[in-house]
Amino acid sequence: DAFHVIFAVVTATLTFVGNGLMVVVIVRTRSLHLPQGYMLLSIAAADIVLGFEAVVGFINVILEHWPDALVGCLVMSYATSVAITVNIFTMAFMSIDRWLVIHKPFHYDTLMPSPKVYVVNALLWLVSIAFYTPFL
Incomplete structure (x- = not known):
């Protein structure tokens, strides 16, 4: 049991540190304030939630x-x-973003400005939250 708990704690720590570093680097590095950076930020935030939930569930099972x-x-x-x-x-x-970069390279900046990516990321989170709220 002790080994499994230690394993869970180490896994959680690595998950939080790794994804937390991604969040900090993307937020603090001006050159990463691009659509791809904001999408990675969204994935890192979701992975932090998943890491927390997985470790809590794992410890509860153990x-x-x-x-x-x-x-x-x-x-x-x-x-x-x-x-x-x-x-x-x-x-x-x-x-979709990568497809636009490849197929519309000269129009990419007008098709995917950062404010549009903010809105889409927010909508992705809101739609996900709204979809599962009835199951609570």
Whole structure:
């Protein structure tokens, strides 16, 4: 049991540090304030949520302890579903972005300005949250 808990803590630490560093680097590095950077920021944020949920669930399984089974299960399922959906939507959005770069290189800057990417990222999160809210 101790090994599994230590493994979970190390995994969580690496997840948070790695994705946290991505967030800090993208936010603080002006040259990364591009559509791709903002999409990676969204994925890093979703991965932080997934990492937290996975480790909490893993520790609960190992310790065979669920503080409030129904509420805890609903909240964990909700957060995990939202984060996974955000990841999927963001990767699909990144695919469209890359397609535009390849097929419309001279129009890319007008088709994908940073403010548009902000709005799309916010919509991806809001749609994901709204989709799973009825299941709470």
